[in-house]
Amino acid sequence: MNLELSEEQRAVQRLARDFVAREITPHVVEWDRTENVDKSIVKKLGALGFLGLTIPEEYGGSGGDHLAYCLVTEELGRGDSSVRGIVSVSLGLVAKTIAAWGSEEQKQQWLPRLTSGEAIGCFGLTEPGTGSDAGNLITKAVRDGDDYVINGTKMFITNGTWADVVLLFARSTDAPGHQGVSAFLIPTDTPGLTRRTIHGKLGLRGQATAELVLEDVRVPASAMLAPEGKGFSVAMSALAKGRMSVAAGCVGIAQAALDAALSYAGEREQFGKTIAHHQLVQELITDIAVDVDAARLLTWRVADLVDRGEPFVTAASKAKLFASEAAVRAANNALQVYGGYGYIDEYPAGKLLRDARVMTLYEGTSQIQKLVIGRALTGVSAF
Ligand SMILES: Cc1cc2nc3c(=O)[nH]c(=O)nc-3n(C[C@H](O)[C@H](O)[C@H](O)COP(=O)(O)OP(=O)(O)OC[C@H]3O[C@@H](n4cnc5c(N)ncnc54)[C@H](O)[C@@H]3O)c2cc1C
Structure with missing residues (x-):
């Protein structure tokens, strides 16, 4: 491994450093005190390509390698971890996962919006009863004709109240443990999905962390990401x-x-x-x-x-x-x-x-x- 950064990597590092100095540092104390990062930061992150790093350009991504992604993430973390988390989740856990596992239709539907900052993603794995032992989650997705009907609760979801789409993990078959888990892409305005902000966090106070409750949330079978049972x-x-x-x-x-x-x-x-x-x-x-x-x-x-x-x-x-x-x-x-x-x-x-x-x-x-x-x-x- 060459530890010397390329000119391109240095340029993206400088871009991120300048962005932090201009758009984040002046607001950090206020966002922490008010428990609210200004949501307009998302579109600004998207405009600079920070929400599309490593995603192919044909889906609105800004390309780049994973070292460039780490350099930007480090600079954002140096500025404010609450903002860094927005990128790590919406790009790192959601968009990159859609790019890796999604159908062509799912990529077209979500990636251009996520990489531009027009939409935000959240990652719904943890539940009140299952954190480390995520393979034993109990949120249930039941097949009903061409749809799945989903019931359950997700806990501590970063970007939860801001997100337009949740990459949600639910048990859709009777297979034991993690083998029964499938992944779904669910628009957060789907009827039956409600969100509650979790206040009083020790840190990351500006970040929109939420509990998600799903009551008879109906999604088409095409919302499943990757084959059934591959969710874990x-x-x-x-x-x-x-x-x-x-x-x-x-x-x-x-x-x-x-x-x-x-x-x-x-x-x-x-x-x-x-x-x-x-x-x-x-x-x-x-x-x-x-x-x-x-x-x-x-x-x-x-x-x-x-x-x-x-x-x-x-x-x-x-x-x-x-x-x-x-x-x-x-x-x-x-x-x-x-x-x-x-x-x-x-x-x-x-x-x-x-x-x-x-x-x-x-x-x-x-x-x-x-x-x-x-x-x-x-x-x-x-x-
Ligand atoms: C601010 C914040 C944001 C988060 N964002 C997200 C998110 O976006 N999406 C999401 O899905 N989740 C999110 N989480 C959840 C997070 O991933 C879980 O809190 C974490 O996985 C731990 O689960 P738990 O809190 O249930 O702790 P538990 O799993 O109950 O663990 C409690 C303690 O037991 C220990 N322990 C558990 N099992 C073992 C074992 N086998 N051996 C040894 N020790 C063990 C743990 O290390 C820990 O010390 C977030 C959490 C926080 C606080």
Whole structure:
């Protein structure tokens, strides 16, 4: 792998960095306080091609490779994880999954709208009773003539109240466990689908996280994505690449923590000199910097494997596990550099820590990543 970025990759990185400085950074504190990212950001992300990265141009995508996708995701995560999550889910989990598994008709129906930002996607896997054990979900899809009728509840759905389409996983056959799960593309204005915003999150406060309730939601059989019973494979393949995107977002958080810690340490004076002179403060900053580099390299390796068509699932779990834990450590170390000021909203470290905390939980907790890696190493499944 060549660690030197190409001119094209540098250009997209610069574009994302400038976009963050102009359209995100000035609003971050307000969006966090009001629990509401300005939804107009979605069309702006689409206009720059950030919602179409890696999607073929014939479907409205902006092409590009997965390293470019990670570079943009890192910059967005450096700016605001709530905005980064919009892209990771609508593009990373929904559009890319439609591109990989969808029929020609499904691609034509959804991809141009999702890549332009005219529509937003959400990913409905988790339920109140099944998180890590997603293969045992109980939302039910019953065949009725040319339709399916779906009943169930989905929990913690990112973009949930904003989305125009939900990639939803439901049990459609009596086959045991994950074998009975199928995937459906459901417009969110379908009668019987209601959404409730989940308030009071520790972090990602600006993000539209929702509970989705489906009561006799009727969709045509053509709404099924991929063959019947393949839904769990669809979900797992989406999440494997999704973990790369979360990891890249975590690199962004850790980089933001480093930027903030360096800036503050160079200004704040104690004992007659800036705190950057104190070696124990340097230790905190050094620890953050090593976490940034290690997380970034693990993440770029996944992008490289994906782009070369090599197996990447275990590498993605390693990157997600390390980068998410590193983001929490980095934000916590940055907060320590700020001292008491780190504990109040006026300074960035507290929000970075609150936003980082969910990264070890969603798209597979750290424990689940360890089981995935352990299974690959030993050949023995703990599931
Ligand atoms: C802000 C936010 C956004 C989210 N967005 C989405 C989304 O867009 N779409 C979606 O479908 N889901 C989403 N989720 C859900 C998320 O993926 C789940 O919360 C996560 O998978 C964990 O499931 P759980 O919360 O039910 O925890 P549980 O699965 O109940 O786990 C609880 C604890 O037990 C541990 N544990 C469970 N099983 C094992 C095991 N076999 N071995 C060892 N330890 C184990 C876990 O690691 C964890 O520490 C989101 C969650 C949050 C908080």
